Amino acid sequence: MRRTAMLVSMVLAVAMMAMAGIRDDIKKNPLKGGSHYFAYPDSALPALTPAPEGYKPFFINHYGRHGSRWLIDGNQYVVPVTELEKGERNGKLTQRGRQLLAHLRTVKLASTKRLGELSDKGAEQHQRIARRMYENFPEVFAGDAPIDARSTVVIRCILSMQNETDMLKSLNPNLRITTDASNHDMYYMNCHDTVVARLRREVAPLYEDFRSRHLNPKHMLGVLFTDKKFAADSIDGLALMTNLYEVAANLQSHHAFDGMYMLDVFSDDELFELWSCTNVDWYLKVANTPLTDHRVVYCQRNLLTDFIEAADRALALGRNSATLRFGHDSVVLPTACLMGINGADFSTDDLEEVADNWCSTDIIPMAGNIQLVYYRKAGSDDVLVKVLMNEREATLPIATDIAPYYHWSEVRAYFMDVLADMPR
Amino acid sequence: MRRTAMLVSMVLAVAMMAMAGIRDDIKKNPLKGGSHYFAYPDSALPALTPAPEGYKPFFINHYGRHGSRWLIDGNQYVVPVTELEKGERNGKLTQRGRQLLAHLRTVKLASTKRLGELSDKGAEQHQRIARRMYENFPEVFAGDAPIDARSTVVIRCILSMQNETDMLKSLNPNLRITTDASNHDMYYMNCHDTVVARLRREVAPLYEDFRSRHLNPKHMLGVLFTDKKFAADSIDGLALMTNLYEVAANLQSHHAFDGMYMLDVFSDDELFELWSCTNVDWYLKVANTPLTDHRVVYCQRNLLTDFIEAADRALALGRNSATLRFGHDSVVLPTACLMGINGADFSTDDLEEVADNWCSTDIIPMAGNIQLVYYRKAGSDDVLVKVLMNEREATLPIATDIAPYYHWSEVRAYFMDVLADMPR
Numbered sequence: 042m043r044r045t046a047m048l049v050s051m052v053l054a055v056a057m058m059a060m061a062g063i064r065d066d067i068k069k070n071p072l073k074g075g076s077h078y079f080a081y082p083d084s085a086l087p088a089l090t091p092a093p094e095g096y097k098p099f100f101i102n103h104y105g106r107h108g109s110r111w112l113i114d115g116n117q118y119v120v121p122v123t124e125l126e127k128g129e130r131n132g133k134l135t136q137r138g139r140q141l142l143a144h145l146r147t148v149k150l151a152s153t154k155r156l157g158e159l160s161d162k163g164a165e166q167h168q169r170i171a172r173r174m175y176e177n178f179p180e181v182f183a184g185d186a187p188i189d190a191r192s193t194v195v196i197r198c199i200l201s202m203q204n205e206t207d208m209l210k211s212l213n214p215n216l217r218i219t220t221d222a223s224n225h226d227m228y229y230m231n232c233h234d235t236v237v238a239r240l241r242r243e244v245a246p247l248y249e250d251f252r253s254r255h256l257n258p259k260h261m262l263g264v265l266f267t268d269k270k271f272a273a274d275s276i277d278g279l280a281l282m283t284n285l286y287e288v289a290a291n292l293q294s295h296h297a298f299d300g301m302y303m304l305d306v307f308s309d310d311e312l313f314e315l316w317s318c319t320n321v322d323w324y325l326k327v328a329n330t331p332l333t334d335h336r337v338v339y340c341q342r343n344l345l346t347d348f349i350e351a352a353d354r355a356l357a358l359g360r361n362s363a364t365l366r367f368g369h370d371s372v373v374l375p376t377a378c379l380m381g382i383n384g385a386d387f388s389t390d391d392l393e394e395v396a397d398n399w400c401s402t403d404i405i406p407m408a409g410n411i412q413l414v415y416y417r418k419a420g421s422d423d424v425l426v427k428v429l430m431n432e433r434e435a436t437l438p439i440a441t442d443i444a445p446y447y448h449w450s451e452v453r454a455y456f457m458d459v460l461a462d463m464p465r
Numbered sequence: 466m467r468r469t470a471m472l473v474s475m476v477l478a479v480a481m482m483a484m485a486g487i488r489d490d491i492k493k494n495p496l497k498g499g500s501h502y503f504a505y506p507d508s509a510l511p512a513l514t515p516a517p518e519g520y521k522p523f524f525i526n527h528y529g530r531h532g533s534r535w536l537i538d539g540n541q542y543v544v545p546v547t548e549l550e551k552g553e554r555n556g557k558l559t560q561r562g563r564q565l566l567a568h569l570r571t572v573k574l575a576s577t578k579r580l581g582e583l584s585d586k587g588a589e590q591h592q593r594i595a596r597r598m599y600e601n602f603p604e605v606f607a608g609d610a611p612i613d614a615r616s617t618v619v620i621r622c623i624l625s626m627q628n629e630t631d632m633l634k635s636l637n638p639n640l641r642i643t644t645d646a647s648n649h650d651m652y653y654m655n656c657h658d659t660v661v662a663r664l665r666r667e668v669a670p671l672y673e674d675f676r677s678r679h680l681n682p683k684h685m686l687g688v689l690f691t692d693k694k695f696a697a698d699s700i701d702g703l704a705l706m707t708n709l710y711e712v713a714a715n716l717q718s719h720h721a722f723d724g725m726y727m728l729d730v731f732s733d734d735e736l737f738e739l740w741s742c743t744n745v746d747w748y749l750k751v752a753n754t755p756l757t758d759h760r761v762v763y764c765q766r767n768l769l770t771d772f773i774e775a776a777d778r779a780l781a782l783g784r785n786s787a788t789l790r791f792g793h794d795s796v797v798l799p800t801a802c803l804m805g806i807n808g809a810d811f812s813t814d815d816l817e818e819v820a821d822n823w824c825s826t827d828i829i830p831m832a833g834n835i836q837l838v839y840y841r842k843a844g845s846d847d848v849l850v851k852v853l854m855n856e857r858e859a860t861l862p863i864a865t866d867i868a869p870y871y872h873w874s875e876v877r878a879y880f881m882d883v884l885a886d887m888p889r
Contacts, residue, residue, distance in 0.1 A: 153649070154647065154648040154649040155647060155648075155649055158645075158647055158649075161643075164643070164644070194620060196618060196620075196623060196646050199620060199623050199624070199627070199646070200623070200644055200645075200646060202627070203623070203626070203627035203630065203631075203644055204644070206627065206631050207627075207630050207631050207634040207642060208634070210631040210632070210634050210635035211634035211635060211638035212638070214635035214636070218631060219585075219588070220588070220624055220627055220628070221582075221624075222620050222623070222624060223578065223579060223582055224578040224579075225577070225578040225579055225582075
C-alpha cells in the first residue's frame, strides 16, 4: 500500500512528536478533551505558504463535516439528570452537584426537538470557513466560477452547506452555485459498507475492554456527592460519567451555554481517559489497523474515487471551480486515514499506543474539513496540490520537492495505489 | 366567521369571473393543467401599486412552497411504462405510443434516487423570487436586517430556502440571515392534525365518485394504441391515464426534459377533467366546505397564529426585517383559504361547482407563496399591509379604503376572528 517505507516512517515520527502532547493539550484546553465535540479551532490559524513562482490556485476539492450541533442521542441529556436526581432526593448532592443538576435540567429542556440539529455556533463556523476559503484562494472563486456543492441528506449537513454557499454568494454574487442533497450521491457522500459494519461489531469487545480498564468515576463522584457509600450503592457512576461527558463536552456548541461550564467536575486524568476512550473507539471504527484487517478505512473508497474524478473534471474544464461536499466526522476521519494526511494512517494492534500516535480530535473537531487546493502555471502541465487539514497545511505519505505542495500527478498515482491495495 | 357578508359576495363575484376561464386557460396553456406541478408563472408579473404617500415597506411575512421537484411516488414513473410495455410486447402501440414509451423509460431511469427532490428549475424559481423580493422591497432588506428563515424538515424545502438566502446574501452581504429546519417548528410549519386526517378519510369516497364520473381515457387510448379491443381488454386505462398525467404534468419541472412534451396525448377535455379531479381532491382536503364541517382549513391555525405573532414581533422590533418560511402546497393552499385570499375561502357542498369558483393552481403552482408586506409612515401608528399571492396583489375578504393595501390592525382583527371561529 505504501510507496516509500522510509518516508512513511519519517512522517510518522513527525506526527508522533506532534501528538505526544495530547495529554498536555487537554490539560491546557479541556474543551479539546471534548473530542469530536471540540468547536472548530480557528482563532489562531497559521499563515499559508505562498505558491511557487507563477502558480495560481484554480480548484478546491473539499469534504467537510457539519458544524457544532446538539447531541443526537436524547438519553445523553436525560441520564445525568436522572442519576443526580437520586442524590437530590436523598440530600446527598454537594453544592456543585446541585448547581450542575440545575444546569443539566436547563440544557435537557432546551434540547427538546433539537436532537442532532446544527447549532448557532455550527452555522457561524461554516460562514467563517467559507470566508477564509474565498479570501485565501480568490482565484478559485473569481468571476462566474461553477461551484458544485453537495451534502448528505442529513439536515445539519445541508444547513452547513447553506451557510457556506450564502457566504460565498455574498462575497461574489456572480458565482454559479448549484446545490444538492440527494440519496443519489450517498454512495460516496456517506457510503454504507456492510463488511465494515461487520468488522466494527467484531472489535466492539476490544473497546469495551479498553474502556473498563481506563474509566473510573471516583473523582467525579466525590465532586458531586457528599456521601461515598451512597454514591457507590445508588449511583450508576459509569453511566453518569460517560453521559455527563457527552453533555459537558458538547456545551461548547451553543452560545446560550457559554456561561455554563461543566468539564471541571472531571479531574485532568478522568477527562484525558474519557477522551482516550473516544479516540480508541474512533480508531477501531475507521482507522488503518490490523485489528480490522486494514479494511475499515476503505469505507471511504468511493469518496476518495470521487476526489480523483472531481479533480480530473476540474482539469478538463480548464477554468476555476470548486467541489464542496458536506457530511460527517465518520467520513472525514477515515478519509484522512485513507489519504494518509499528517500520519493519520498510523497502524498498530496495541490500543494502548493509540493516544500518543493518533489524534482524532485534530481531524474531526466540529466542522472539520479536508481541502485539496490545486495550482497551475501558464505554459506548464505540472499541476500542484496543497493539502489543508482544518485549514492547516498538511502532509501526505509521499515525497515532494516543493513541500507543502505536491505534484498532483504523484498524489493521484498514490491515491490510485491506495485504492488498488484494498484488502479483499 | 365572516365580518361582512356583502363584501364576501363581492369578492366572490370577482373571483368567479377570474376563475370562470380555467377551462380556456388550460386549453391555451396545457402546462397550467398540470395543477400543482405547474411551474411557477413569473414571466409576466403585473406591476405593483406604489405605496400610499410617505409609506415605506419594513417587514415581509412569508410562507412559500418548495420549487419544482421530482415526483414523490416512484410508481407514477413505473406504471405508465408497465402499461405501455403490454402494448409493445403485442405490437399494439401507435408511433406516438412507441415514442412516448421511449421517453417514459428515459424519465423513469433519470428519477432513480431522486424521488421528491428539488429540481434544477425549482432552485432557479426561488433564486428569482428572492431577487424580486429584494428589488421590489429594498427597504425591507436594507442594512444589516435580521432575516429569520425557516424550513420544514423536508430537503426540497431546505434547498428552496438555501436558494433564496444565497440570493439575498448576494444582493446585500450585510444581511443577518439565520436559518433553521427543525422538528421544533413543525407544529406551525407543517402541522399534523388528527381531526383533519379523519375528516379527509371520511370524504375520500366523494372524490372517488367524482373521479369515476369525470375521467374517461378513451381518447388517450386511441392516441397510444392501434387496437381498441386490445386496449380495452389488456390495459388498465384509468391507471395509465392518472399516472401518465402525473409524469406528463411534472415534466415541466426539469430542464433536461424541455424537449419531451407528453400532455398532447390527452384531449382538451381529458386534460381539463384530470385537472378538475385534482382540484376537487384539493378542495376536499384543505378548503372551507360544509363537506368537512368547515374544519380542514383550520389545519393551518398554528401557521396563521405565527403570521400574527411574527408581525407583532416585527412591529415591536422597530426596524426592517423579514420572516421567511419554506414548506409545502398542503400548507400554502389551506392558509390562503383560511386568510380568504382572492376568495379562496369559497364554500360549497356541490363538487360540480368547484372548478368554476376555486382554482388551486392559482395558489399552489410550484414555489407558490404568500407574502404579507408591511408598510409604515413616520409619525403614524397606522401600519398598512399588502397581500401578494404568488407576487400578485391580492384581496382579503374585508373592507379597505386604500386597496390593494389594508390597515394591519383590521387584518389582524379579522385573522383573530377567523381563529376564534374554529369549529369545535
